[in-house]
Amino acid sequence: MATEDYNQLFTENKELWEKRTDEHLGSEFYNVEEFIKGKSSLNRFELELVGDVMNKSLLHLQCHFGQDTLSFARLGASVTGVDFTSSAIDAARKLNNKIGTNATFHCCNVYDTRQHVKDHYDIVFTSYGTIGWLPDLKPWAEAISASLNSGGQFIIVDFHPVMWMLDEDYSNMKYSYFNDEVIITESTGTYTGNRNLHAPMKENGWNHPLSDIIGSLLNTGLQLETFKEYNGSPYNCFPGMKLDNDGLWRFEKWERKLPLVYGLKFRKTDLC
Ligand SMILES: C[S@@+](CC[C@H](N)C(=O)[O-])C[C@H]1O[C@@H](n2cnc3c(N)ncnc32)[C@H](O)[C@@H]1O
Numbered sequence: 001m002a003t004e005d006y007n008q009l010f011t012e013n014k015e016l017w018e019k020r021t022d023e024h025l026g027s028e029f030y031n032v033e034e035f036i037k038g039k040s041s042l043n044r045f046e047l048e049l050v051g052d053v054m055n056k057s058l059l060h061l062q063c064h065f066g067q068d069t070l071s072f073a074r075l076g077a078s079v080t081g082v083d084f085t086s087s088a089i090d091a092a093r094k095l096n097n098k099i100g101t102n103a104t105f106h107c108c109n110v111y112d113t114r115q116h117v118k119d120h121y122d123i124v125f126t127s128y129g130t131i132g133w134l135p136d137l138k139p140w141a142e143a144i145s146a147s148l149n150s151g152g153q154f155i156i157v158d159f160h161p162v163m164w165m166l167d168e169d170y171s172n173m174k175y176s177y178f179n180d181e182v183i184i185t186e187s188t189g190t191y192t193g194n195r196n197l198h199a200p201m202k203e204n205g206w207n208h209p210l211s212d213i214i215g216s217l218l219n220t221g222l223q224l225e226t227f228k229e230y231n232g233s234p235y236n237c238f239p240g241m242k243l244d245n246d247g248l249w250r251f252e253k254w255e256r257k258l259p260l261v262y263g264l265k266f267r268k269t270d271l272c
Pocket of ligand 1: 010013017062063064065066067068082083084085088108109110111127128129130133134
């Protein structure tokens with residue numbers, strides 16, 4: 001399928017995300033009130049991989065309504081966020097004004113990043129719930145590579161492709177590990193808790209094996225520096241999870257047996 005053939009599927013996904021934004025803004029999960037008071041929304045996995053951001057430029061892809069983007073701004077980065085949901089980008093701009101940071105936000109498909117963002121960055125970042133919305137990682141990886149300064153780094157921390165093989169209850173294997181086809185499901189709500197937010201809507205997703213994720217980035221010439229897998233999630237956003245004594249959430253059924261999150265760090269060198 002050519003990228004332009006995915007437009008209908010993107011439109012359906014965007015409608016879903018427009019419906020979710022208000023719900024998320026008022027949710028305990030995102031806890032905007034505490035964020036405004038100064039609480040960071042970033043977790044230990046990404047903080048460890050990204051490292052010190054003071055005086056660095058950072059581009060955040062699929063930034064939703066910008067809490068992570070703005071958390072990096074509070075740590076001293078000069079930040080830009082990209083997302084295709086206009087209500088989320090509006091909310092991100094309002095939050096930016098409210099807390100007095102100096103972020104820029106663009107509303108566009110992540111594939112079109114370079115049409116909207118002309119600068120080059122020390123860090124490109126994306127996390128938790130990102131590439132599962134993308135059919136093809138080649139244009140995604142190309143946009144990342146094209147957005148980096150020489151010497152710059154790309155960091156992704158996201159839910160593990162093994163986890164996306166599980167069914168809606170996360171209790172049995174249902175979907176292919178490989179990107180064989182679009183996975184079309186029906187959604188009536190969202191991961192922040194309200195599972196009955198709207199009438200059934202189509203949700204179009206894609207599974208990407210680690211070989212595709214890593215391979216797409218290597219193919220642009222980026223060099224792999226760090227690859228991590230974690231058996232717990234910092235978020236309680238799937239049914240059947242329980243908080244463990246290390247502060248991470250795990251499926252009660254699977255205990256510590258499954259990889260739930262992975263992290264990758266790539267570097268753009270002069271040779272790229
Ligand atoms: C789960 S959020 C990820 C951000 C972050 N983990 C958070 O919770 O704030 C997924 C975001 O991806 C965005 N998104 C999905 N498909 C996209 C696309 N093709 N281009 C740009 N943004 C997209 C949605 O609008 C949503 O804001």
